[in-house]
Amino acid sequence: MEVSDQVLIERTVQRQDRHAYSQLVRRYQSRLRQALRALCNGDDALADDMAQEAFIKAYKALAGFKGQAQFFTWLYQIARNQLMSHYRKKLPEPDSEKVESLGRETAVEDACELTRRDLHRAMAELSSAQREALHLTYQLGHSNEEAARLMQVPVGTVKSHVLRGKAKLKTLLQNRQGNLTHATR
Template identity: 35%
Template sequence: MSQLNDISLVAQVVVFKNTRAFNQLVKKYQSPIRRFFLNLTCGDSELSDDLAQDTFIKAYTNIASFKNLSSFSTWLYRIAYNIFYDYIRSRKDTADLDSYEVDRTHQTEQENYGQKQDVYQSLKTLKEVERTCITLFYMEDTSIDKIAGIIGCPPGTVKSHLSRGKTKLAMYLKENGYDGNGR
């Protein structure tokens, strides 16, 4: 039903240039897309907001190219994934992903700040593609087949990235005092 509603909204945007229909899509997906970026950027909320905004701008300008070969959410996450990697490629000359400064402006507003920082730090130990797979699978509850469509690789490769990423995360967290019993 949700996919059918998404397709209906996309059709309204493409055929009638209905910006309200696109607004509904933005409202539905803005939190998951922002959360996706927040995890990929290891907590940088300003950058996450900027990348999410770029994602929706690109989605709006290219919505006529949506062919319904996958769900709208898969198509949108693919755009988000490409936006993130374009950003990473543009930053390779000046900085590495590991040198991100975590957004400290909301430090006092965040509950469980220390644990969130530990999670973000552990995510920094992963390669970008592992972080993407871990974020989509465990934090966004995305299926392996859908992740494969988003990042453009076979499902078996996604499983390998998940396995390696999970092992690295477990090792990092164990080395930093998390023993699996709540800390």
């Protein structure tokens, strides 16, 4: 029988039981890393570093966890805030001209099939909020309400990001498919 998150948290806080916390880490590490990879535009090393840092910060702050949200929701918010802080400090905004030139440099692969790389490139052209909302709702299967809690925005904002992101993806992918069709003629 699996021990609940709440019991593991209590053991960690009250008894300084590191084994209990390691069970939480094992339970959520792949899910957190997957969520962060989408936010890191495929930079697996950065996602892994941010996940590790988030678990360390969560461990240090665990006594302050009030249980008003699920543990993963709280952990995700720590990781997301940390990643946003990292981007503010370290990375410049993406240059739209470079994004476009990368798209133009792509070799023609298959006119009938959109590849994962096409989707990844199209996702990179969305705003970070649209990308995150789509990732949370479609790839991770969260409801709009859960995504709103994770993103710390109103539900209507999440819905708007999802709708606009889907519309932009559709246009980008249709344009990509049209370019492949013209290139193969």
